[in-house]
Amino acid sequence: MKKVIFSGMRPTGKLHLGHLVGALNNWLDLQEEYECVFSIVDWHALMGEYEQTQNLQQNILDMAIDWIACGIDPDKSTLFVQSEIPEHLELSMVFSCITPLGWLERNPTYKEQLREIKSRDLQTYGFLGYPVLQTADILLYKANAVPIGEDQLPHIELAREIARRFNHIFQQEYFQDCDAILTQTPRLLGIDGRKMSKSYDNAINLSDSAEIVSKKVKGMITDPARIKLTDPGHPEICNVYSYYKVFSPGKTKEVHDWCVNADKGCTGCKKILAEVLNEMLAPIQEKRKDLEGDKSRIKEILKKGKVKAKNIASKTISEVKSIVLGAENEL
Numbered sequence: 312m313k314k315v316i317f318s319g320m321r322p323t324g325k326l327h328l329g330h331l332v333g334a335l336n337n338w339l340d341l342q343e344e345y346e347c348v349f350s351i352v353d354w355h356a357l358m359g360e361y362e363q364t365q366n367l368q369q370n371i372l373d374m375a376i377d378w379i380a381c382g383i384d385p386d387k388s389t390l391f392v393q394s395e396i397p398e399h400l401e402l403s404m405v406f407s408c409i410t411p412l413g414w415l416e417r418n419p420t421y422k423e424q425l426r427e428i429k430s431r432d433l434q435t436y437g438f439l440g441y442p443v444l445q446t447a448d449i450l451l452y453k454a455n456a457v458p459i460g461e462d463q464l465p466h467i468e469l470a471r472e473i474a475r476r477f478n479h480i481f482q483q484e485y486f487q488d489c490d491a492i493l494t495q496t497p498r499l500l501g502i503d504g505r506k507m508s509k510s511y512d513n514a515i516n517l518s519d520s521a522e523i524v525s526k527k528v529k530g531m532i533t534d535p536a537r538i539k540l541t542d543p544g545h546p547e548i549c550n551v552y553s554y555y556k557v558f559s560p561g562k563t564k565e566v567h568d569w570c571v572n573a574d575k576g577c578t579g580c581k582k583i584l585a586e587v588l589n590e591m592l593a594p595i596q597e598k599r600k601d602l603e604g605d606k607s608r609i610k611e612i613l614k615k616g617k618v619k620a621k622n623i624a625s626k627t628i629s630e631v632k633s634i635v636l637g638a639e640n641e642l
């Protein structure tokens with residue numbers, strides 16, 4: 312039997328380059344080898360942005376389009392919307408009964424977000440329980456591994472602990488441990504040098520036109536010591552250079568040389584980077600345009616994914632109910 316991989320993404324807006332190198336490229340490799348289940352986790356989006364749901368349906372559709380345009384193949388992988396499978400909430404409920412509050416309150420990702428995000432009130436019961444629902448997502452499909460970014464590691468650790476606690480309390484080796492698969496690529500920073508994020512308005516989106524990409528790249532912060540064209544640069548501290556490393560590894564030596572020897576200025580260096588990015592994005596955008604014109608196809612794909620997901624989810628829930636409640640599978 313193929314190993315099962317599960318991952319989810321919150322539909323909070325258009326996908327950007329950070330999603331591509333941080334997650335999607337990894338998913339593309341995984342789908343060739345494993346049974347992959349990828350979920351658009353709209354309940355998780357609600358947990359953090361419960362006051363802004365007006366774009367949610369559009370975002371869900373956009374996310375499905377972006378995924379497929381990047382090469383996630385609905386014939387190989389299962390793509391579905393979390394809220395269409397109510398079993399996520401059932402399992403989450405069971406886990407919420409056995410998860411000690413201290414585990415959730417100590418979660419570093421939770422603490423960081425409470426500290427950093429001031430624009431929304433995240434002191435809610437739901438937000439504290441975010442990783443409990445995430446655990447349910449993963450264990451509902453009995454995933455063996457979960458590709459994630461480093462910030463999500465505490466959540467996977469928690470998922471393992473909840474699985475073990477379930478097994479311990481109910482005296483059964485029902486849930487297996489799941490492993491995190493960390494993406495190898497270094498984290499891509501936004502054009503202002505901070506973490507790339509929609510909320511910082513510093514992202515290059517997969518759907519940005521060539522003109523917008525060029526403009527954004529032009530605005531990227533470079534080595535501050537390079538004021539004149541003749542000043543030698545320090546590529547190691549330049550964000551433009553780190554983009555080359557990710558998107559055009561074959562070119563890095565050349566870029567390094569022209570930078571330290573002051574053979575080329577930052578404007579020229581950025582112009583070439585913009586070309587590299589636009590060339591990479593062109594086929595994705597072409598596919599995106601096709602898909603945008605055929606929404607019924609996207610809906611069909613999500614419906615098919617829902618049926619596949621439902622099959623697995625309902626089986627797990629009936630087993631869990633029988634373990635936890637002693638319920639008969641069919642009354």
Ligand code: TRP
Pocket residue numbers: 317318319320321352355444445448449457458459463
């Ligand atoms: N919490 C994840 C994030 O913000 C999204 C997510 C929800 C997820 N459920 C998941 C990721 C299950 C992996 C597995 O990125």
Ligand code: SF4
Pocket residue numbers: 533534537544545546549550551552566569570571575576577578580581
């Ligand atoms: Fe950065 Fe390129 Fe300028 Fe060097 S030449 S500082 S790598 S933008």
